[in-house]
Amino acid sequence: MDWLIENPLANMYGPLFLMVYAVLIIFLIAFHKIRLKSLDWTAKMPTPHIPQNPDPYEIAYLRGGENEVARSVVFSLVHKGFLIHTKDFIVKQEFFQKAETLPEIRLLSPIEKKVFSSVFHSSKTAEEIFKDGGVTSAIYTYCYDYEQKLQNEKLLMPPEIEGVAQRNASIAAVVILLFGCFKLFAAIAHGRFNVIFLIIMAIVAMIVLFVSTKLPRLSHRGRAYLEELQTAFSKLNIKPPSKAVRTNELPQPAYAGVDPTLLMVGVFGVSILSGTSYDYFPQTFQRASTHESGAVSGCGSSSSYGSSSCSSGGGCSSGGGCGGGCGGGCGG
Amino acid sequence: MKFDLLPKLGVGLGFREPFRADVFLNQDKIDFLEITADHYIDTTKEKERELDLLKRHFTLIPHGINLSLGSAEGIDELYLERLARLIETIEPPYFSEHICFTKAGGISIGHLSPLPFTREAVDVISRNIETVRTKISVPLILENITYMMRFPDTEMNEADFVSKIVLENDCGLLLDVTNLYINSVNQKYDWREYLEKLPLERVVQIHFVGGHKHKELLIDSHSHKTPDEIWEVTKEVMKRAPVKSAILERDENFPPFDELLKELETAREIGRMFKRWD
Amino acid sequence: MGLAEQQKALARLYTDTDLREQFLIEPVNVGKEIGLNEDEAKKLSEVSKDELTFFSESLVWKRLNEVTKLLPLVRKAVGKDFEKMFFEFSATYNPTGVKKHLEDTIAFCSYLEKRVEGDWIFDLIRFEKAFLEFNGLNRKCLVRCFSFDLRKAIENLSNDENVDSIEKKCWCGIWLRLGKKGKAKFYRIFIPSVLFLRHLR
Numbered sequence: 001m002d003w004l005i006e007n008p009l010a011n012m013y014g015p016l017f018l019m020v021y022a023v024l025i026i027f028l029i030a031f032h033k034i035r036l037k038s039l040d041w042t043a044k045m046p047t048p049h050i051p052q053n054p055d056p057y058e059i060a061y062l063r064g065g066e067n068e069v070a071r072s073v074v075f076s077l078v079h080k081g082f083l084i085h086t087k088d089f090i091v092k093q094e095f096f097q098k099a100e101t102l103p104e105i106r107l108l109s110p111i112e113k114k115v116f117s118s119v120f121h122s123s124k125t126a127e128e129i130f131k132d133g134g135v136t137s138a139i140y141t142y143c144y145d146y147e148q149k150l151q152n153e154k155l156l157m158p159p160e161i162e163g164v165a166q167r168n169a170s171i172a173a174v175v176i177l178l179f180g181c182f183k184l185f186a187a188i189a190h191g192r193f194n195v196i197f198l199i200i201m202a203i204v205a206m207i208v209l210f211v212s213t214k215l216p217r218l219s220h221r222g223r224a225y226l227e228e229l230q231t232a233f234s235k236l237n238i239k240p241p242s243k244a245v246r247t248n249e250l251p252q253p254a255y256a257g258v259d260p261t262l263l264m265v266g267v268f269g270v271s272i273l274s275g276t277s278y279d280y281f282p283q284t285f286q287r288a289s290t291h292e293s294g295a296v297s298g299c300g301s302s303s304s305y306g307s308s309s310c311s312s313g314g315g316c317s318s319g320g321g322c323g324g325g326c327g328g329g330c331g332g
Numbered sequence: 333m334k335f336d337l338l339p340k341l342g343v344g345l346g347f348r349e350p351f352r353a354d355v356f357l358n359q360d361k362i363d364f365l366e367i368t369a370d371h372y373i374d375t376t377k378e379k380e381r382e383l384d385l386l387k388r389h390f391t392l393i394p395h396g397i398n399l400s401l402g403s404a405e406g407i408d409e410l411y412l413e414r415l416a417r418l419i420e421t422i423e424p425p426y427f428s429e430h431i432c433f434t435k436a437g438g439i440s441i442g443h444l445s446p447l448p449f450t451r452e453a454v455d456v457i458s459r460n461i462e463t464v465r466t467k468i469s470v471p472l473i474l475e476n477i478t479y480m481m482r483f484p485d486t487e488m489n490e491a492d493f494v495s496k497i498v499l500e501n502d503c504g505l506l507l508d509v510t511n512l513y514i515n516s517v518n519q520k521y522d523w524r525e526y527l528e529k530l531p532l533e534r535v536v537q538i539h540f541v542g543g544h545k546h547k548e549l550l551i552d553s554h555s556h557k558t559p560d561e562i563w564e565v566t567k568e569v570m571k572r573a574p575v576k577s578a579i580l581e582r583d584e585n586f587p588p589f590d591e592l593l594k595e596l597e598t599a600r601e602i603g604r605m606f607k608r609w610d
Numbered sequence: 611m612g613l614a615e616q617q618k619a620l621a622r623l624y625t626d627t628d629l630r631e632q633f634l635i636e637p638v639n640v641g642k643e644i645g646l647n648e649d650e651a652k653k654l655s656e657v658s659k660d661e662l663t664f665f666s667e668s669l670v671w672k673r674l675n676e677v678t679k680l681l682p683l684v685r686k687a688v689g690k691d692f693e694k695m696f697f698e699f700s701a702t703y704n705p706t707g708v709k710k711h712l713e714d715t716i717a718f719c720s721y722l723e724k725r726v727e728g729d730w731i732f733d734l735i736r737f738e739k740a741f742l743e744f745n746g747l748n749r750k751c752l753v754r755c756f757s758f759d760l761r762k763a764i765e766n767l768s769n770d771e772n773v774d775s776i777e778k779k780c781w782c783g784i785w786l787r788l789g790k791k792g793k794a795k796f797y798r799i800f801i802p803s804v805l806f807l808r809h810l811r
Contacts, residue, residue, distance in 0.1 A: 370708045373708045374708055374709070375748075376745060376746065376748050377748070377787075377791065377792040378745070378794075381791075398708060402617075403617065404612070404613040404614035404616075404617050405614055405617070405618075411708070414708075433617055435621065435706070436614075436617035436618045436620065436621040437617070437618035437621050437622065438706075439618075439621040439622060439625055439704060439706075440704065440705065440706035440707070440710060441620075441621055441624050441625065441669065442625075442669050442672060442673060442704075442705070442710060443668070443669050443672060445620065445624065445665075447613075448613070448616070450613070452612075452613045453613060456613055480661045480664050480665045480668075481657060481658070481661045481662060481665055482657070482658065482661065483657060484653055484654075484656040484657065485653060549664075584675075
């Protein structure tokens with residue numbers, strides 16, 4: 001057993017060993033990270049086509065899970081006139097409660113109906129929406145279905161990849177720990193007890209390994225698909241509550257039966273409502289939310305800068321068509 | 333070139349960024365898209381992503397606006413290279429440009445400028461088309477433009493001019509029925525007589541849209557609904573020419589997207605009436 | 611007349627108002643300036659004055675139309691003077707290339723900066739110009755400093771409302787392209803007190 005404590009590594013000068021240990025840790029973490037990228041075989045799959053009848057709630061689930069669906073449903077209920085947002089200045093709270101005059105219930109989709117009838121029999125704060133008995137509970141079965149569908153389409157990280165990634169991370173962790181323990185044992189055997197840096201390094205390495213190599217929720221295919229959805233639908237305009245809602249008419253056919261504002265919220269999150277008449281939404285949910293939206297906020301979130309400014313750059317050459325027009329304002 | 337071998341694309345839309353989302357929400361009502369080539373040459377990452385996305389969902393026909401086929405000083409080689417690369421990426425069945433010039437003497441005119449209807453102009457275009465074909469093997473179809481200016485040294489009428497160019501260079505014709513009608517009103521000729529002189533067997537695609545009136549002149553502003561007079565021209569062309577595709581070329585003053593779809597459906601019905609597509 | 615000479619002359623006449631007006635008065639003398647001999651100049655002068663003028667003016671209107679689309683807030687802020695100033699500007703600059711409308715707009719912004727009264731409008735022009743430069747010219751990083759807090763002005767203008775007093779507040783706008791896909795990000799940093807970040811897709 002002498003060879004365990006009498007070898008170049010065990011006898012290595014402490015600070016030098018720490019440097020070698022650091023290099024080993026960095027190498028293992030970097031290697032593991034690179035391996036992770038290649039594990040995601042969904043990168044080889046073609047991205048799904050943009051659907052003609054996109055489900056805003058399914059997209060919200062893809063983007064950020066059940067909390068995003070909850071936010072989108074509450075928004076839709078407000079947008080369609082079933083809920084109103086109120087502020088109680090005495091208790092300093094904001095509530096969502098039933099509107100006094102309700103539109104026709106047929107305007108609601110099944111998920112909206114479920115939430116409206118089971119949750120909003122009484123007013124709810126934004127925090128309560130995410131708690132047990134709130135919106136997230138009411139939409140559980142719908143979210144379960146979205147999860148299954150998105151898993152089948154490989155838009156969420158496949159469990160088998162997660163399994164492999166965890167195994168690889170464990171192997172790296174074991175190597176790091178064994179190396180550290182080996183030196184710890186050798187140091188103690190040589191009567192050296194200044195091992196605190198070694199222990200701290202090992203702990204930090206474990207944390208960094210597991211945090212930095214955690215797989216994203218979306219697969220490569222899922223991320224690519226979400227980006228394409230955001231590209232496709234970034235030009236939809238946020239509309240105030242439509243005339244259709246007030247007169248109980250169904251949405252315009254040009255939007256394939258989809259409310260364009262709800263679709264924007266599904267694709268980009270409630271942050272897209274900043275600067276619109278729904279400006280309170282992102283602020284209300286920011287204070288309440290326990291889960292971060294996975295999406296980068298869209299152009300509308302900077303609509304306080306003028307959405308035209310935001311979009312004109314990208315479309316800077318898209319104004320005129322083939323130039324066939326004679327200037328449009330000839331003398332006019 | 334056997335133009336009957338080109339695919340029947342149906343009725344589509346000139347793609348404009350403001351209605352990108354609407355296009356994706358109505359994929360089954362839009363058979364294909366025409367894209368303005370310049371919008372995707374030397375462009376931003378966002379426009380590249382947009383092009384990728386459009387390519388995956390639609391057949392795209394690139395429509396050039398800056399090749400300046402009528403320029404006597406020749407084609408801008410750098411622009412041609414870039415256009416060729418774009419076309420290679422898109423792999424369209426054909427692409428289109430205009431019978432005009434847009435630059436001369438280092439000056440960019442900024443619009444499609446008419447050519448005198450002369451033999452020399454035909455030869456210039458022929459030379460330039462030959463240059464284009466050294467880089468782009470995809471079939472070329474040429475569009476008639478509107479013109480306010482008439483040149484004193486005209487040797488032939490517009491219909492003969494267009495016909496010579498198309499026949500001598502074995503090109504297809506993108507017959508802009510709106511431009512045809514506008515020219516017929518502004519230049520006071522009968523569009524039916526014009527059609528008689530055209531090699532209609534070479535009409536591959538048509539453009540249609542509405543313009544507006546400015547005093548006594550019609551302007552091709554691409555800013556209004558297609559009016560009845562232009563539908564009449566469309567019907568006549570669809571009846572007589574083996575049109576494979578039609579594009580609504582709306583550039584300005586966009587109405588609710590439903591209204592654009594209605595115009596597409598009108599064109600589709602006309603095409604079906606004359607068995608141009610299913 | 612050779613087509614090449616005719617086209618060169620036409621390109622100049624279409625895009626240069628003063629030259630065109632002089633040519634219509636004295637075609638032979640002005641024709642010499644633009645490379646035409648006497649016969650060529652006389653031939654070209656047979657083109658209808660109205661048609662030539664109409665077409666040439668329509669080119670400027672077309673440019674104005676495109677520039678207005680790219681500067682919607684500035685257009686609203688500057689008001690009727692916007693068109694007048696653009697016509698003045700168009701006589702001094704003619705854009706070329708595939709990004710001509712973008713370059714036209716950026717050049718017009720530089721022109722406006724020197725002429726517009728009202729400091730917050732000056733900042734607004736620079737602000738819209740920065741977006742165009744960043745997005746349209748594919749810049750990786752852009753930093754601009756401003757003296758006025760434009761948020762309220764932009765909201766008012768976007769909603770076609772009057773712009774009331776604008777608060778003076780120094781801030782820097784940072785435009786960045788990050789990552790392989792070059793995703794655009796925009797940050798605002800107020801100087802000197804509170805750091806305030808916003809994200810722009």
